[in-house]
Amino acid sequence: MSAVKSKRMPRAVREQQMMDAAVRTFAQRGYRAASMDEIAELAGVSKPLVYLYLNSKEELFTACIRRESKALVEAVQAGVEPGIPADRQLWSGLRAFFTHTAENPDGWAVLHQQASSHGEPFVSEVGVLRKEIVAFVTGLIGAAAREAHRDPALPDRDVTGLAQALVGAAEALAGWANVTPGVSAKEAATTLMNFSWAGLENLMHGRGWQSRGE
Numbered sequence: 557m558s559a560v561k562s563k564r565m566p567r568a569v570r571e572q573q574m575m576d577a578a579v580r581t582f583a584q585r586g587y588r589a590a591s592m593d594e595i596a597e598l599a600g601v602s603k604p605l606v607y608l609y610l611n612s613k614e615e616l617f618t619a620c621i622r623r624e625s626k627a628l629v630e631a632v633q634a635g636v637e638p639g640i641p642a643d644r645q646l647w648s649g650l651r652a653f654f655t656h657t658a659e660n661p662d663g664w665a666v667l668h669q670q671a672s673s674h675g676e677p678f679v680s681e682v683g684v685l686r687k688e689i690v691a692f693v694t695g696l697i698g699a700a701a702r703e704a705h706r707d708p709a710l711p712d713r714d715v716t717g718l719a720q721a722l723v724g725a726a727e728a729l730a731g732w733a734n735v736t737p738g739v740s741a742k743e744a745a746t747t748l749m750n751f752s753w754a755g756l757e758n759l760m761h762g763r764g765w766q767s768r769g770e
Contacts, residue, residue, distance in 0.1 A: 583662035624663035625685035631656040642700030654741035694719040
C-alpha cells in the first residue's frame with residue numbers, strides 16, 4: 557500500500573518532502589556530517605530516489621539554500637504594508653523577519669550558519685539573499701528619508717550603508733534570539749527598532765553624530 561501511495565505522490569510534493577528532511581538534517585548535523593542516508597531515512601524514501609530527484613549532496617544543499625532564501629525574502633516583503641508611516645514599515649518588516657526566522661529555525665541555521673561557513677558555491681547563494689534583503693531595507697530607509705524631507709537629505713551611499721548595518725544587526729540578533737529561551741519575535745524586533753530608529757530619525761533630521769576634535 558505504501559509503495560502505491562509513493563508512486564502516486566506528485567514529484568513536486570515528494571521533492572519538497574525530501575528538502576524538508578534535508579534542511580532539518582543539515583541544520584542539526586551540519587553540512588559535512590549530514591549524510592544522504594540520514595536524509596532519505598527522515599524523508600521516508602530510498603537514497604537512490606534522493607539522488608534521482610536532487611542529483612548530489614551539494615546540489616541538494618544548494619536547493620535548500622535557495623528555497624529557504626526565497627521563503628525569507630517573501631515573508632519580509634509580505635510583512636510590510638505599503639502606504640503606512642516609515643517607522644511602521646520598518647517595524648513590520650523587522651517583525652516579519654524575526655517571526656520567520658523563529659518559526660523556521662532549521663532554515664535559518666542553514667542560511668546563517670551552515671551555508672556561510674562552507675565556502676563556495678554556498679556563500680554566493682547566501683550573498684544573493686543578502687543583496688535582496690539589503691535592497692529592500694534600502695528602499696525602506698530611502699522612503700523614510702523622503703518622508704522626513706521633500707528633498708532627501710541622506711545620500712544614496714549613506715542609505716545603503718545604513719541598510720547593510722541594519723541587516724547585519726538583524727542577522728546577528730536572529731541567531732541570538734533563536735538560541736535564547738523566551739525571546740519572542742516581537743521582542744527581537746523591538747530591540748532592533750530601539751537600537752536603530754532613534755539614530756535613523758536623527759540622521760533624517762540633520763542631527764548626525766560628529767566626533768569632537770577631528
